[in-house]
Amino acid sequence: MPQIAPVTFAAGNAKKLLALPGYGLGALASIVVPRRRDLWVFGSGPGVGEGALALYRLVRRENPALTLLWLARDERDLAAAADLGIPAVLKSSRRGLFATLRARVIVVTHGFGDANRYGLRGGFVVQLWHGIPLKRINLDSPATLRTRLLPGSVVVRRMLRLMYRTAARSIDIMPAASEVSAARLRTAFDLPAHRVVVTGDPRDDLLVAGDETDRNVAARALLFAQLGIDDTGRRVVLYAPTWRDGEVDPGIPSAAEWRAIVALLEASDSTLVLRPHPHGVGDYAAGLALSDHVVLLDSARCTDVTPVLPAVDALITDYSSIAYDFSLLGRPIIFLAPDVDAYTASRGLYVDYDSFSGGTQKSTWGELLAVLAAADTDKAVRAVLVEHAASLAASHHAFHDGENTARVYRQITTRLKEHE
Template sequence: MPGFNFASGNAKKLLSLPLYALGALASLAVPRSDDRWVVGCGSGVGEGALELFLLARAKPTPPRLAWLARDDRELADARALGLDATLKSSARGLWLTLRARVLVVTHGFGDVNRYGTRGGFVVQLWHGIPLKLIQLDSPATMRTRLPGARRLRGPLRRAYRAGFDGISFMPAASPLAADRLRTAFGLPASRIAVTGDPRDDVLSRGTPAERSARARELLFARLRLPPTDSTIILFAPTWRDGEADPGIPSADDWLRIDEYLLASDSVLVLRPHPHGVGDYRGGVAASDRVVLLDSTGLADVTPVLPAVDVLITDYSSIALDYSLTGGPILFLAPDEESYSESRGFYEPYREFSGGREVRTWSALLGQLRRLEDDPAWAGEVRAHSADLATRHFTFQDGRNAERVYSEIVLRQKARK
């Protein structure tokens, strides 16, 4: 089933402009309460939104918090965690958004009730450090299939800028990330602070052994598999704006992958992007050592990253999150030229990949074997992970959510 793409999303945005106008009028009539927060996340119950919610709830004098869910499934997930939750699209969801002073999102204003955000203090946590160009920096953002698409790009860009101007505060993982977020969202530097990303706190709390044990317990529970000491390999490709993932193995590739997994006592966990397009069931059918962990099984993959022994990805910022574990990262990039042309990168791709990217699964399997057989090369791969972590993360102390919370409180006081 095709996932989200910019063209369809922009069409909906343009057609919804009258509702935004009505919401803006409602925000003038409904007073906001300083002690009310609403929190939402575009990928489900998780990421930095959940970390910040839980931390704020544990404060001696917590704000009045509400989680705004996308659907009944997410509503049940939130309530299972003991969160005060309601559907964002409901009348109560709109009312809570209009009443809240602080609105926390990870993807866009639609993480809460998008028509009630005007006048609120919007905290945009985002959902990863940008590698590929995003938002105002990317030409792909302005695509639409509506008639007169070229003429609509100007109004669309102005609409995006006007919307982004509603962001009051944006945390960043590092000065490098802050620079990218500033241009991507057209924000003044004063609205961005290097606090660390709350979604990565789970990768820094406790000892490495404790993190690994927690992550493996969660991973096997979600996969409904008995615990094992097998090597865990995670394949997590990025989103391609509605295009099929060219990295999906062929039938012959799946056979070779199965042979490798058996010989090395490994398990390959497939993590398609939530909006990705492509069928991975051939791998599950070809090998009992290939398992699928999609977003319906686990909304936020970050907590299980310490269970992963090797990450395989292409252009996804999951590589940066995973670099905090110190584990080796291998890059499968069969469409580097076309992807770079359509999206573009904030830094040369070979700098991100360490120049070790490959185009085929045959080459990738060769690299997996080399990790086992060539300690010097394995050391270089791990050193590259450490370099990514050093460049992209200022803090690795598990206290990012605390710094974000403190920044929100300070900025709220300054507004009074």
């Protein structure tokens, strides 16, 4: 099987620099191509999902007179959209470019490449982002400005910074989960305060809306359907590490650690669901071969992990913003951070890691398994983990009512009138 080059900031920035002529041509096209008042386009980096899907569904319900179109990455996304009854075109095609140039509203969750990046100028851009930042992002992180083109050049780095700052000015509204998140997004994107508005994150509505039992049942059905296996009724533990800019996940267990993990899973009648980051690097095959208590939920099976979170009984993560989302469920979160010093030095964090983890982080699987086992038998240990999750939810989510998407839609419609 051919090796796929890891996704890195350096490679992505090199492509941005090489694409500068395309941006110029797109800007010229935007002058002569009129935008349609009734056309909205949606895109999301990982595929059909995230907050863009939540907003699409609400807009379709609230304003059926609008024409809504999904901008797909590839044929797989086109098929996924068709299964959901969503009209879609390839974003990189001529139709995708023309749709972006014509759209009144352009909704993205990761970057401008979620749409056709050459057709953004003049549109009303809604940047939903994809979680509450813990690790520094965009202009707040030196890692963001790495490039393969003349990597030591100060001029190139300044050009990249200018490109990021100029691009961010295209964002008309950026919803945030809380004022904590809003403050980070404002500096990361160099946006004025009024463009980053606290509405709650649309993708988190399904974690709190409706009846808890119904949410859990639906999420388990979805999880095991995506895994392609029958629901065994076991407890579900999710391991979801973050992206490390092309580096291998240092949390991958050793052979001895895999055996200890499987022993605990079998003793506690649990399933460990491995969820590597879509751009993550690492091989988990040894654990998968060892036991059917270890299963893989990669991005090929599951584009958006948020809808299955209510099926998860305990989360294991490192620096991923999934901890903030999962905290809304009030369940144990255990932090595995074997490289906390190196990662913090390389990427930078918005807060001290101890604050994020509640000081409970472990550096080895042996230490982590002891905590996971104790959480089943020791009420005090479980209480510490649950209380920290509750504190993350209270401090990082302004709303817990399942109405985030509706607030975003109201903000868009209000600002569209001001925009005109």
